[in-house]
Amino acid sequence: MRQEGTMKQLEISNVSKSFRKNEVLKNISFSVDTGTFGILGNHGSGKTTLMNMISALTKPSTGMIRFNDLDTVEDAIKVKELVGYLPQDFSLYDELNAYEMLGYIGKLNRIGTRKGIEERIEHVLELTTLRGAAYRKIGAYSPGMRRRLGIATVLMKDPQMIIVDEPTAGLDPLEQVRIRTLLTTIAEHKLILLSTHRVDDIAAVCEQFIFIKNKTIDFQGTPAEWLSGIQNPVIETKVEGTHQLNILAREFKVISMKQMQEGIHVRLILGNRTPDFQYTIVEPDLEDALLYYS
Template sequence: MDQLIIKDLSKTYSNGVKALQNISLQIPKGMFGLLGPNGAGKSTLMRTIATLQEPDTGSVQLGAINILHSPNELRKVLGYLPQQFGVYPALSAEMLLNHLAVLKGVIKKNERKAIVHALLHKVNLYEVRKQKLGEFSGGMKQRFGIAQALLNNPKLLIVDEPTAGLDPAERNRFYNLLSEVGEQTIVILSTHIVDDIKELCTNMAIINKGNVIVQGNPIQIMDNLRGRLYEKTIQKSELELYRKEYQVISDRLYLGNQLVHVVSDSYPGSGFNPIDANLEDVYMYQIFNS
């Protein structure tokens, strides 16, 4: 089975920003999560893999395809849903998908109709296929985006921040759809939403400031904090004091007080309770230390 192999990928923009710094990843078939804050380099990496921009150094290989040397070969087997996905609001879902199928080389009318209808069923938009895209909800537009990305039966599917702005029901529908697609192909899910990764991905990497700071299975990554995470409820006015004294990786309001999560190799003292780490704790810990 083809793998996506990224080696020593670097990109520095003309303004001096080091967007990628020697990124190396090995991504097998299935759902792969790329997690990081805004500005971490995720979109630069996605655009580079999708052949929309070139790196300064490094290589990207999908099976036998050298992506940087043969971008057109990669495009034949690539599906891409960018962060900003525009539609023609006056066209129906069926009409635009049919048009995009022509652009992707599906010339025979009957074959094209069968593919378009099958994809509209797959993303649960068949019943509204005659409706104008301008009338679609955010979740419906995202599902249409996945349909267009699947037109060429891709070996590699890239989705960049796909659930931002979706309500919980639409997000769950999107999770289910991506999970189904991930059974057959390599799917890279780039996001800053921890729940997206937790729900879907068996492999992941956290990226910050252009560097991969951790990669692996989410459960194994969470094990790195086993027995080292504590929480305590404090007064809001005490927060800065605790930040100075402890490694506070997160804080949130809870019933009017501040709930802090602290990483410590030994019991940090009175009032702290040991807790199991979740993926958000790991994410905050890794970002805090990078």
């Protein structure tokens, strides 16, 4: 265990990023030691830009990023050797099978001897539960299997930090659970940065996270701390049709709705107005918090 005041594994200090005159991020500062850390934000909030800077793919306009006491600008090559980055959109060779794909990655990263590469392949196939599909053409993989294979390619070089951008986007519920379980398992031995717009990803695997809003950090802490900041009650009510729902949405911030046999169940956040309909106060969740703080 690190003593208080010692260097964190990842240190981000007053980082800003602009593309010409377009400022994307402003004065971003946080530090991470171990485990799984989330970066939450809506589409276009600058999450991917931040990931690119942390992985030394692009430089901050101002500020400094250090990983294991290495500067991501001055020591970019060394940082890239220690970091594994899986973007939301990545390429695989569909005509290869998983074993061939991972073997190619092993040679590309000069992991070691042929035996060493083969042992590493067996390890990451077991970890990503792809051993049974190791000799199937990648072109026949489901979206979830492709995502797991993408993580396997990152694991081949045994990085100290793994960055995953939108890990569950476009996946069915079962594959979402598999990906989250995989990331939790990996985080026992490595630092995991998870960039997402989905609060259920944060709730499932992240011990702490930041929420990026208006180009800067709006919140940093645990999911429980984020929920504790909600001042307005969250309620549930029922409406009979879309006309009533539209009226309700004009007066309150609607979080979610679900079609049921007896009508539409609506979840919303109360403002200053007192409702003139029947409702039930419920415990807020992270999706409620995202709507509340956005």
